[in-house]
Amino acid sequence: MADARVGRLASQHRDAAEPPPVSYGVLGRLLGFHLRRSQTAVAAHVMDRVNPEDAITPGLFGALEVIAANEGLAQSDLAKAMGVDRSSIVKAIDQLEARSLIQRLPSDRDRRRHRLCLTPAGRATCARLRERFLAQEAVFLQARLSAEEVETLMGLLERLHGAADPACLA
């Protein structure tokens, strides 16, 4: 998902109106279209500036951050929080563990469960990435929206999906 299209639109071989005035039809009135394009644009911007050092994806950082905010949670809980099947989490956990950012620790209450915990290195990396993601999103957003508009947008999106953060108050 590199999406590094910073390249030029080289075709200058025609006269005046080069860019084909393609119409999006009804897509301009479909929220799903705008959501997808916006999500892609933000992810591409952040990935282009965060990835080089850490080779991390937004999804992988999301998992790391949720583990950091809920140390000791089980993989099933993480999957539920991320809105994916528990089988889809395994490889992500594998990657984070292979980088020594997290550990699967045994639970003594229930020997089926793995308690997901950050390593000291994981805590440091997570803290660094957290600032990186916040900072780079800010760069992207500040070029396009006012601070107030960003707040409005966040609030509307939060109401759109149900995955708000009831425990974020703590």
Added chain:
Amino acid sequence: MADARVGRLASQHRDAAEPPPVSYGVLGRLLGFHLRRSQTAVAAHVMDRVNPEDAITPGLFGALEVIAANEGLAQSDLAKAMGVDRSSIVKAIDQLEARSLIQRLPSDRDRRRHRLCLTPAGRATCARLRERFLAQEAVFLQARLSAEEVETLMGLLERLHGAADPACLA
């Protein structure tokens, strides 16, 4: 799961709060997170009610709609409009053509190009899907936001990505 018999199993680790109060940490302040969750939620809602009859995806409908709004455009133009590589479009076009919704017609100006055009059936299907997508998005949105808030949201997202519709005025 209808948890009718609470007395038996419910006491282990399900004492007071049934849903694990997982915190999302900083994700709640990251627009990328909210965009992804919202996009997934809208797509799932629409897919669940549009798909059964037509077996179409938002992406496939998007391609169909752009072709409908720009009949005769080339595959490269469609790819550019959709924001993907031209090689990624081929299979989508194949599918739409296999369902007899569109045709690849030869261009007499440039024999490398294929002019993408809808069949009569494609025009009918596109019109039907267009209403379906609009209607089902409306169902989803009306349960969550006011009409004014939807307008605000659309406007903000449109400014977030650059893929606005300059020709949508027509």
Added chain:
DNA sequence: TATTGTTATACTCTATAACTATA
């Protein structure tokens, strides 16, 4: 030389189903 469509290939993300070990 550059562009269009195409193919081969690979990689990511995701889901389903089945397995195991626990509970």
Added chain:
DNA sequence: TATAGTTATAGAGTATAACAATA
């Protein structure tokens, strides 16, 4: 029986690189 983690597998969706035909 039900749950937690895992594996195998499959299917979208995307990208890169190379190719033939054409410009």
